[in-house]
Amino acid sequence: MTDLIASAPARATASGAASGAKLRAAGFAAAGLLVFLLVWEVVPRLGLFNPLMLPGPSGIPAAFWSELKSGAWGSAVGSSLGHYTIGLALGALLGVVFGVATGMSRLAEEATAWIVRVLRPIPGLAWVPFAIIWFGVNRTAAVFIIAIGVFWIVFFAAHGAVRSVERDLIEVADAFGFRRWHERLLKILLPAALPGILVGLRTALGQAWMAVVAAEIFGVPGLGQRMMQASSLLATELVVVYMLTMAALYGLLDSAFVALQNWLLRWKA
Amino acid sequence: MESVIDIRSLSLAFERDGHRTLVLDSLDLSIERGAFIAIVGASGVGKSTLLRVLIGLAKASAGEITLSTHSGKRQPLALVFQDARLLPWRRVVDNVSFGLEGGGLSRAERRSKSLDALRIVGLVDLADRWPHQLSGGQRQRVALARALAVEPEVMLMDEPFSALDAITREGLQDELVRIWRLTGKTILFVTHDIEEAIYLADRVVVLAGAPGRLAADHRIDTPRPRTRSAEGNADVVASVRRHLGAEKLIDGAAI
Numbered sequence: 001m002t003d004l005i006a007s008a009p010a011r012a013t014a015s016g017a018a019s020g021a022k023l024r025a026a027g028f029a030a031a032g033l034l035v036f037l038l039v040w041e042v043v044p045r046l047g048l049f050n051p052l053m054l055p056g057p058s059g060i061p062a063a064f065w066s067e068l069k070s071g072a073w074g075s076a077v078g079s080s081l082g083h084y085t086i087g088l089a090l091g092a093l094l095g096v097v098f099g100v101a102t103g104m105s106r107l108a109e110e111a112t113a114w115i116v117r118v119l120r121p122i123p124g125l126a127w128v129p130f131a132i133i134w135f136g137v138n139r140t141a142a143v144f145i146i147a148i149g150v151f152w153i154v155f156f157a158a159h160g161a162v163r164s165v166e167r168d169l170i171e172v173a174d175a176f177g178f179r180r181w182h183e184r185l186l187k188i189l190l191p192a193a194l195p196g197i198l199v200g201l202r203t204a205l206g207q208a209w210m211a212v213v214a215a216e217i218f219g220v221p222g223l224g225q226r227m228m229q230a231s232s233l234l235a236t237e238l239v240v241v242y243m244l245t246m247a248a249l250y251g252l253l254d255s256a257f258v259a260l261q262n263w264l265l266r267w268k269a
Numbered sequence: 270m271e272s273v274i275d276i277r278s279l280s281l282a283f284e285r286d287g288h289r290t291l292v293l294d295s296l297d298l299s300i301e302r303g304a305f306i307a308i309v310g311a312s313g314v315g316k317s318t319l320l321r322v323l324i325g326l327a328k329a330s331a332g333e334i335t336l337s338t339h340s341g342k343r344q345p346l347a348l349v350f351q352d353a354r355l356l357p358w359r360r361v362v363d364n365v366s367f368g369l370e371g372g373g374l375s376r377a378e379r380r381s382k383s384l385d386a387l388r389i390v391g392l393v394d395l396a397d398r399w400p401h402q403l404s405g406g407q408r409q410r411v412a413l414a415r416a417l418a419v420e421p422e423v424m425l426m427d428e429p430f431s432a433l434d435a436i437t438r439e440g441l442q443d444e445l446v447r448i449w450r451l452t453g454k455t456i457l458f459v460t461h462d463i464e465e466a467i468y469l470a471d472r473v474v475v476l477a478g479a480p481g482r483l484a485a486d487h488r489i490d491t492p493r494p495r496t497r498s499a500e501g502n503a504d505v506v507a508s509v510r511r512h513l514g515a516e517k518l519i520d521g522a523a524i
Contacts, residue, residue: 269401
C-alpha cells in the first residue's frame with residue numbers, strides 16, 4: 001500500500017520531467033530557427049548584402065504563391081517526381097536482381113567481378129555525356145542517370161545482404177525439402193535479406209534525388225531546370241523556393257519510406 | 270518389430286584442407302516403428318551428423334539407409350534442431366506451416382493443420398505472435414510443432430532441449446513423452462545427457478570413439494510415467510559412463 005502511494009507521484013514526476021525535457025528541446029529548436037530566419041532577413045535589409053544576391057525570407061511566400069498560381073511549380077514537381085520514380089524503380093529493380101543473383105551464385109559473382117570493378121567507380125554524373133548522346137536532353141536521359149546511381153547502391157546492398165544470410169536458416173529450408181533455388185530464394189533469402197536491401201534503398205532514395213537535380217540542371221524539364229531559369233533571370237526568391245521544395249519533397253519521401261520500412265520489418269525485435 | 274529405418278554400414282568422412290576425417294565408421298542401426306530411441310555420446314562423436322545424413326543435410330560416404338515409410342508422404346522425416354531456428358519474419362503459425370507449403374494444401378488447410386500442431390504443444394494462444402516475442406522454451410515448442418505439422422513418421426531431434434534452463438527442459442521432456450504417446454511417432458533423440466536419455470527413451474544407443482562407432486545398445490524397460498532418478502538403470506548409466514570415459518582417455522592419448 002505504501003509502495004503504491006510512494007511510487008505513484010514518483011512516476012508522475014518522472015514522466016513530467018520527460019515531457020518537460022521534450023518541450024524544452026522543441027522550444028530551443030524553434031528559437032534557433034527563428035534566429036536563423038531573423039539573421040537571414042536582416043542581413044540584406046541592412047545592406048550588408050545585395051538583396052538580389054540574397055533574398056530575405058519574407059519575399060519567399062509571395063514568390064511561391066505566384067509560381068504555384070501560374071502552374072509552373074506543379075508541373076516542375078510533377079515532372080521531377082516522374083523521372084525520379086521511374087529511375088529509382090528501374091535502378092532498384094535491376095540492383096536487386098543482379099545483387100541477389102551474384103549473392104546466390106559464386107559463378108555469377110566471379111563472372112562479373114571485373115566488370116563491377118571497372119564500372120563501379122565511375123560517378124553517375126560521368127554518364128551525362130553518353131546519356132545526352134544516346135537519348136538527347138530529355139526524360140529518358142534523366143531516368144538513365146538516376147537509375148545508374150541507384151543501381152550500384154542497391155546492387156551492393158542486396159549482394160551483401162544475401163551473402164550474409166545465416167546458413168542455419170537455409171538448412172531449415174533444406175530440412176523441410178525446399179531445395180530448389182527459387183524455393184530458397186523466396187522462402188529464406190529474400191525475406192532474410194530484406195532489412196539490408198531496404199537500407200540500401202533508403203540511401204538510394206537520397207542519391208537519386210541529387211541525380212534528379214543534376215540531370216535537370218543540364219536541361220531536362222523539372223525542378224532543377226526551373227531553378228536554373230529563375231537564376232538566369234535573377235529571380236533569386238524563386239531559386240530559394242525551389243531549393244526549399246527539393247528539401248521538403250526529399251524529407252517527405254524519406255519519412256514515407258521509413259514508415260514503409262518499419263511496417264515491412266515489424267517482425268524485428 | 271518392423272523397422273522404419275534401417276542403417277547398414279554407414280560411414281561418413283569430411284574432407285577439409287586435403288585431410289580426410291572419418292566421423293562415422295560402419296554404423297549399423299535398426300529403428301523400430303513407434304520407438305523412442307535416444308542416441309548418446311560425447312560431443313563430436315557424430316550423433317548430430319547421423320541425423321543430418323538421415324534428413325539429407327549431409328551425404329554418407331558409404332553404406333545404406335533404407336526407409337520403410339508409407340508411400341506418398343512428402344516428408345517421412347522431420348528434424349528439430351538444437352536451436353529453434355524459427356524464421357523471424359513469420360508469425361508463429363506461419364512458422365509452423367512452413368513445411369506444409371508446396372504440398373498442395375490451401376492456405377486455410379495449412380493454417381488449420383498448423384493450429385492443430387500448436388494445440389499439441391500448448392501454444393495455440395500465441396499463434397499470431399512474432400518469434401522474438403517468445404521465450405526460449407516457447408520457441409523450441411514452436412520448432413517442435415513445425416516438425417509435427419508435416420505429420421512425419423519419424424521425428425529426428427538434435428539435442429533439442431540442451432540450450433534451455435533446467436525447469437523448462439524438464440517441462441518439455443514430459444511434454445515430448447506425452448506427445449510421443451499421443452501421436453505414436455517414432456522418435457530418434459540425440460543427447461549428451463545420460464539421465465535425459467534414460468528418462469525419455471525405450472532404448473539408449475551409445476556412440477563412442479573417433480570415428481564414432483556403435484558402442485552399446487541398452488533397452489530401458491522402466492514403466493511410464495517414470496521418475497527422474499535413474500536408479501534401476503544404474504547398470505546402463507555405468508555402461509554409458511564407461512564408454513564416454515574410455516573415449517576421453519583416447520582423446521587424451523591422442524593429444
